[in-house]
Amino acid sequence: MSKFFKQTYNEQFKIYIKKSTWVMYILIAALIIGLAFIELTYGEGDQSSAGDDWRTELEQQNEQLIEDNEQAAEDEGQNEFIIEMNNDQLAENTYRLENDAPPRGYSALDFVNDNAFLSSLISLLTIIIAAGIVSNEFKWGTIKLLLIRPISRAKILLSKYVAVLLFALYTLIFVWFLSLITGMIFFGFEGFDSTIVTARASGYEEVTLFTEALKTYGYSLVNLVMMATFAFMISTIFRQSSLAIGLAIFLMLSGNMIVGFFAEQSWAKYILFANTNLQQFETGNMLLEGLTLPFSLTVLLVYYLVFVTLAWLFFTKRDVAGQ
Amino acid sequence: MKEVTMELTNVHKKIGKKEIIKGVNFSINKGEVFGFIGPNGAGKTTTIRMMVGLMNITEGDIKILGNSIKSNFHQAIKEVGAIVENPEMYAFMTGRQNLNHYARMNQDVTKDRVEEVIQLVGLEKAINEKVGKYSLGMRQRLGIAQALLHKPSILILDEPTNGLDPAGIREIRKYIRSLAENDGVSVIISSHLLSEIELMCDRIGVIQHGEIVKIQSLHESDEDAAGIVVSFEVDQAEQAKQLLMNELEADVQVRDHFVSVMLEKEKIPSVNKLLVDSNISVYQIQTTKETLEDQFFDLMGANTIE
Numbered sequence: 359m360s361k362f363f364k365q366t367y368n369e370q371f372k373i374y375i376k377k378s379t380w381v382m383y384i385l386i387a388a389l390i391i392g393l394a395f396i397e398l399t400y401g402e403g404d405q406s407s408a409g410d411d412w413r414t415e416l417e418q419q420n421e422q423l424i425e426d427n428e429q430a431a432e433d434e435g436q437n438e439f440i441i442e443m444n445n446d447q448l449a450e451n452t453y454r455l456e457n458d459a460p461p462r463g464y465s466a467l468d469f470v471n472d473n474a475f476l477s478s479l480i481s482l483l484t485i486i487i488a489a490g491i492v493s494n495e496f497k498w499g500t501i502k503l504l505l506i507r508p509i510s511r512a513k514i515l516l517s518k519y520v521a522v523l524l525f526a527l528y529t530l531i532f533v534w535f536l537s538l539i540t541g542m543i544f545f546g547f548e549g550f551d552s553t554i555v556t557a558r559a560s561g562y563e564e565v566t567l568f569t570e571a572l573k574t575y576g577y578s579l580v581n582l583v584m585m586a587t588f589a590f591m592i593s594t595i596f597r598q599s600s601l602a603i604g605l606a607i608f609l610m611l612s613g614n615m616i617v618g619f620f621a622e623q624s625w626a627k628y629i630l631f632a633n634t635n636l637q638q639f640e641t642g643n644m645l646l647e648g649l650t651l652p653f654s655l656t657v658l659l660v661y662y663l664v665f666v667t668l669a670w671l672f673f674t675k676r677d678v679a680g681q
Numbered sequence: 682m683k684e685v686t687m688e689l690t691n692v693h694k695k696i697g698k699k700e701i702i703k704g705v706n707f708s709i710n711k712g713e714v715f716g717f718i719g720p721n722g723a724g725k726t727t728t729i730r731m732m733v734g735l736m737n738i739t740e741g742d743i744k745i746l747g748n749s750i751k752s753n754f755h756q757a758i759k760e761v762g763a764i765v766e767n768p769e770m771y772a773f774m775t776g777r778q779n780l781n782h783y784a785r786m787n788q789d790v791t792k793d794r795v796e797e798v799i800q801l802v803g804l805e806k807a808i809n810e811k812v813g814k815y816s817l818g819m820r821q822r823l824g825i826a827q828a829l830l831h832k833p834s835i836l837i838l839d840e841p842t843n844g845l846d847p848a849g850i851r852e853i854r855k856y857i858r859s860l861a862e863n864d865g866v867s868v869i870i871s872s873h874l875l876s877e878i879e880l881m882c883d884r885i886g887v888i889q890h891g892e893i894v895k896i897q898s899l900h901e902s903d904e905d906a907a908g909i910v911v912s913f914e915v916d917q918a919e920q921a922k923q924l925l926m927n928e929l930e931a932d933v934q935v936r937d938h939f940v941s942v943m944l945e946k947e948k949i950p951s952v953n954k955l956l957v958d959s960n961i962s963v964y965q966i967q968t969t970k971e972t973l974e975d976q977f978f979d980l981m982g983a984n985t986i987e
Binding site: 364505508 | 696730733734735736737754755758759761763764765766767769770771772773774778782783785786787788827
């Protein structure tokens with residue numbers, strides 16, 4: 359076991375000794391701080407002013423929203439999006455009024471939650487790492503010195519895979535904490551028990567912001583792990599990082615489009631990307647009809663096993679020949 | 682009976698339908714330096730890759746200290762240190778980081794051992810620099826260092842003198858001899874340049890078109906038996922030639938004042954006496970041996986890659 363631990367350490371060492379990895383982290387840090395500045399300058403000012411008269415304010419806002427919607431409906435053109443957005447706000451406000459949940463100012467945890475979209479950036483970086491971790495050894499020729507040690511090929515591959523997942527985890531934690539700290543500095547902190555009103559399958563609900571943020575990040579991990587594993591497999595089979603990065607990023611960005619394109623087909627629900635967003639079962643905003651949580655979990659597991667098995671087969675069985 | 686470190690029995694390798702290695706058999710003894718010679722494309726590197734488990738063996742087996750590399754990879758590879766083709770290291774890491782990386786992959790390689798190996802190959806000064814800045818010679822030394830970390834019983838070096846200057850080659854030669862003689866390490870050295878490794882090998886095996894065509898010991902005693910070419914400088918060459926042809930029934934050649942004949946070493950004094958007794962003045966006696974290089978080229982014929 360300690361030998362495997364040491365090898366995982368080796369693999370992580372090789373990731374973090376490279377300057378390009380640190381450039382990635384610096385870029386993330388710059389982005390988070392930049393986002394905080396943007397939020398501070400252009401953020402919704404009304405949210406911070408939640409005084410005692412919040413009820414009247416929300417009622418006024420609701421009247422305004424209904425008026426806007428009536429006007430939008432009369433106008434010819436593409437106003438559906440605006441109407442929908444207004445309706446969401448309306449529903450949230452109504453929930454707050456009915457359940458006596460006053461809106462609260464923007465705080466550090468809101469910032470963390472808003473930055474959940476950065477998880478796609480984490481996916482991107484993880485894909486880059488996963489795509490290189492096996493193929494680079496071939497490119498550098500170091501694979502020959504790596505495989506002539508008293509460690510089986512399967513363990514070497516596993517240590518590389520674990521190193522990729524750990525990289526994703528560290529990066530996630532980095533984004534979390536940096537967002538939290540930046541948020542605290544820029545927007546203040548209202549404690550871990552502050553709440554948010556959000557959409558659920560059964561309607562609007564008031565939930566703790568902290569768990570909500572955790573969940574948003576957690577759900578994004580599914581896609582991250584699947585795409586990283588995919589890139590890892592391509593990298594192992596074709597020994598080419600550029601192909602692995604290209605394919606994985608292409609699929610990550612066009613996943614929903616692919617599902618949309620084939621939505622009419624009966625087999626559409628077996629497409630990986632129809633199942634990667636597990637949050638859809640909580641919000642009720644389903645990508646396809648007929649999906650259930652157990653079904654999606656099964657599909658994900660099957661894809662995952664196929665990826666991992668293919669990578670394992672190619673890595674352990676194949677001759678390491680000359681270039 | 683000599684102790685055998687590595688044994689190849691009837692090793693075959695097929696890639697697709699093409700048979701690249703066609704039944705190779707040989708073994709390497711403890712403390713022996715074995716030269717593995719062959720032109721490019723003869724199957725040297727393929728054979729070495731099978732020895733270290735980078736390639737699967739189609740048929741036959743390779744055993745290291747009795748453990749098959751096929752079925753008992755762990756036990757077998759533990760005893761092997763190797764450089765396969767170029768000594769490629771992580772260029773973005775320092776020499777020491779590279780060595781530590783490989784040290785962590787073996788059990789019982791201590792920090793002290795790493796330092797010891799660094800000193801052994803004389804890389805103390807450059808060890809904290811990035812390998813990307815190393816010259817080929819320095820990389821070659823680092824390659825040898827990583828191969829020696831775990832004190833292997835057998836060292837496999839693929840073209841170790843590649844890119845080294847003459848001083849570097851001499852140093853490596855000295856070093857390999859001392860490893861073999863003092864530490865009892867068996868060494869396999871492959872090369873397509875026989876002259877470079879001739880001086881450090883005990884035996885050589887020549888591979889061509891995937892087959893071992895010759896295995897020869899380089900110890901002096903064996904050469905004596907084979908016979909050497911002896912030239913006599915005399916005043917009457919033609920007369921000497923007639924005399925030697927009659928007496929020795931051997932092929933005698935004449936060039937200027939030199940008469941050359943294949944002889945065993947023990948016969949030189951008697952032939953000399955024969956010439957002197959026949960009133961032929963002998964000014965000098967030279968022995969020349971056909972170099973291994975010549976034999977090698979005779980064996981290879983034209984270097985054709987199939």
